[in-house]
Amino acid sequence: MSESEEVVRGEQRDGNKRKKKKRKEKKKDIEEEEEKREEGQIKEEESESVLLHGIFKVGKKSHDVLLTKTRLTWTPIIPETPTGDANLLQPGVMLLEDVFAVKVKRRRAAGQQSGGPVLGMALFCCRRRGQKLEEDTLHLHNASAEHTHTWYNTIKELLTGFSSRPKRLKVFINPSSHKKEAVHIYREHVAPLFKMADVQTDITVTERKGHALSVMKECKLDEFDGVVCVGGDGSVAELCHALVLRAQLDANSPEKPVKSVLPLGIVPAGSTDVVSCSVHGVRDPVTAALHIVLGHLQQVDMCSFTALGQLVRFGFSAMFGFGGRTLARAEKRRWMPSSRRREYALVKTLARLRPEDCQLSYLPAKKSNCSLFGPRDQDQDQDPEPEGKESWTTNRGQYLSISVMSVPCLSPHVPRGLAPNTSLANGSASLIAVSNASRSDFIKHLKRYGSSSGQFNFSFVETHDVSAVRIRPHSLVSWSEGESEEEADSKSTPIIPSEGGVAFPWNIDGELVEMANEVLIRVHPGLMTLYGEEVEEAESAVSCSCI
Numbered sequence: 001m002s003e004s005e006e007v008v009r010g011e012q013r014d015g016n017k018r019k020k021k022k023r024k025e026k027k028k029d030i031e032e033e034e035e036k037r038e039e040g041q042i043k044e045e046e047s048e049s050v051l052l053h054g055i056f057k058v059g060k061k062s063h064d065v066l067l068t069k070t071r072l073t074w075t076p077i078i079p080e081t082p083t084g085d086a087n088l089l090q091p092g093v094m095l096l097e098d099v100f101a102v103k104v105k106r107r108r109a110a111g112q113q114s115g116g117p118v119l120g121m122a123l124f125c126c127r128r129r130g131q132k133l134e135e136d137t138l139h140l141h142n143a144s145a146e147h148t149h150t151w152y153n154t155i156k157e158l159l160t161g162f163s164s165r166p167k168r169l170k171v172f173i174n175p176s177s178h179k180k181e182a183v184h185i186y187r188e189h190v191a192p193l194f195k196m197a198d199v200q201t202d203i204t205v206t207e208r209k210g211h212a213l214s215v216m217k218e219c220k221l222d223e224f225d226g227v228v229c230v231g232g233d234g235s236v237a238e239l240c241h242a243l244v245l246r247a248q249l250d251a252n253s254p255e256k257p258v259k260s261v262l263p264l265g266i267v268p269a270g271s272t273d274v275v276s277c278s279v280h281g282v283r284d285p286v287t288a289a290l291h292i293v294l295g296h297l298q299q300v301d302m303c304s305f306t307a308l309g310q311l312v313r314f315g316f317s318a319m320f321g322f323g324g325r326t327l328a329r330a331e332k333r334r335w336m337p338s339s340r341r342r343e344y345a346l347v348k349t350l351a352r353l354r355p356e357d358c359q360l361s362y363l364p365a366k367k368s369n370c371s372l373f374g375p376r377d378q379d380q381d382q383d384p385e386p387e388g389k390e391s392w393t394t395n396r397g398q399y400l401s402i403s404v405m406s407v408p409c410l411s412p413h414v415p416r417g418l419a420p421n422t423s424l425a426n427g428s429a430s431l432i433a434v435s436n437a438s439r440s441d442f443i444k445h446l447k448r449y450g451s452s453s454g455q456f457n458f459s460f461v462e463t464h465d466v467s468a469v470r471i472r473p474h475s476l477v478s479w480s481e482g483e484s485e486e487e488a489d490s491k492s493t494p495i496i497p498s499e500g501g502v503a504f505p506w507n508i509d510g511e512l513v514e515m516a517n518e519v520l521i522r523v524h525p526g527l528m529t530l531y532g533e534e535v536e537e538a539e540s541a542v543s544c545s546c547i
C-alpha cells in the first residue's frame, strides 16, 4: 500500500470513528430527550386530579378504575384469586378525546324497551389502525345503579366539554354518486355512529346537480354545527362552493371571499374521493364518521376561479390541458362504467396528446405563508397585496398540462398526492406546469405519480409554490373543434358553458368546466374547515394498469 493510500485510509478510519461518535452522541441525546418527555408526561398524569375512583369489572376481573378530566385508567386488583392469574392482566388507559359516547348497560328481556337492572356502562371510542379509525367499546361492569350513574353523568359532562363536537348536522346524500351506494353507505356505516353520539341530523337526498347549492342558500345555518356530504368529489366541490358563497352573501362581501361558518364532513361514496382521502388518508365511511363525531377540525386552503372578472367557483384543484381534456372525454362517455370510462379517456387523450399554447403567469407564495406542515398563524392578515404591487412571473409557451392545487390531492391511485409539495393549510398552492414533451416522456412523468417520487425530475416539468396563477390560452382551436366528429356530436353539458368564443375544458375538483377566457386562480388560506386531519400519505389500494 502506498503512503498516500495509507493516509487516505487513515483519514477514512478517523472520519468513520468521528461519525460513529456523533451517531452515539445523537442517540444519547434522543434517549435523554425521550426520558425527559416520559417523565414530564408521568408528572402531568400524576398532577391531574382524580375525579372519580372506583371498582369495575373489565372482562371478568375486578379493576381499580380512575377518572381524570382527560383519561380513564384501569389497573387489575391483585391477587384476586388464589391461583394469582390476575398477574397476567395488563393495566389500560383510554383518552376521553377518543371517546364519543357513554351508555348505561342494563339487563333486559327480549323485546323489553326500557328499564331493567343496571349492569354497568359502556364507553364507545375510536382506535387507530394506520390511517383508519375504528369503533371500539370498553365495558365496565358494576351492578350498583348509584355508582354507575355517578360515573355515567361525570363522563357525559366531560364529553360535552369538547366544543368542536357537533350536536346537529345538515346531511346531503347524492344517491347518484359512483355505484349509487351513497344512501346505503350512510344508513349502514354512518347513521348508527351519529345516533350513538347523540348527533341530530337533517337529511336531504339530492335530486339533481345544484340541489345542494340551492338548499344551502336558504338553510338556517344557526340550526347546525356542521354539514356532511355523502358523495364523490363533485358533490364535495358543490358543497364547499355553496358554504363559501353563503358566508360571502351573509357577510355582504361581494368582492372578498369569506371563511365558511360551518365545517364540512365528507363521507366518501364517489369513485376517487380525492378531498376525502386528503383529510382521512383512506376511503372509509367509518373513519369519516368518527372524525366528524369526535370533532377533528382541519383548516384547508381553497382557490377562487375567476374569468372576465366574474367568480366561476371556489375549489381545491384545477387541471388545464391534459387533465381537462381527459375529463371532457370521459364525461362524453357517461354511459360507460366509471373505471372503464376513465381508462378509455386517459388512453385516448394520450394518443391525441397536444400542447396548449398559452401565457402562464404566477405569483410566488410569500415564504412566511408556506411552512409545509406547520400551521399558519391564524391571525395573519390574509389580504393579497394590491394588484399593481404584486410581482408576477410570466411565460408564454406550449404546455401539455398545467395544474394548480391548494391541497395535496391524495388518492389510493396516487398515495403521496398529485401535489405532494403542498399541504392542507400552508396558505399556498402548488403549480405544476408540464411543457411540451414527447409522448413517452410525458407517460414516464405520469407513471411516477403512482410510485413514491420523482415525477417532477424532468426538464420539461416545473413546480412553484404560488398564491395566484393566471392562464391565458392563445390556441384558436377549441376543444370540440379539435376532436373527431364522432366525439363532437356527443351531448355533454358542461357545468359552466362558455359565453361564445373558443371554449377550453378545465377539470376543477373532478367537474368539467368550460371557459373561453383568461382564468385567474387565487389561493385563500384556510377558507374552509373540514372534519379530518393532515395526512402525509394515503393508503394505497389500487394501481392504474392502463399506461
Ligand SMILES: Nc1ncnc2c1ncn2[C@@H]1O[C@H](COP(=O)(O)OP(=O)(O)OP(=O)(O)O)[C@@H](O)[C@H]1O
Residues within 6 Å of the ligand: 174, 175, 176, 177, 178, 179, 206, 207, 208, 209, 210, 211, 230, 231, 232, 233, 234, 235, 236, 238, 269, 270, 271, 272, 273, 338, 510, 511
Ligand atoms: N340526484 C342526482 N342526480 C344526478 N346528479 C346529481 C344528483 N345529486 C347530485 N348530483 C350531482 O352529481 C355530480 C357528481 O356527483 P359525485 O361527485 O358525488 O359523484 P361521482 O361523479 O360519481 O363521483 P366522483 O366525482 O368521485 O367520480 C355533482 O355535481 C352533484 O351535484
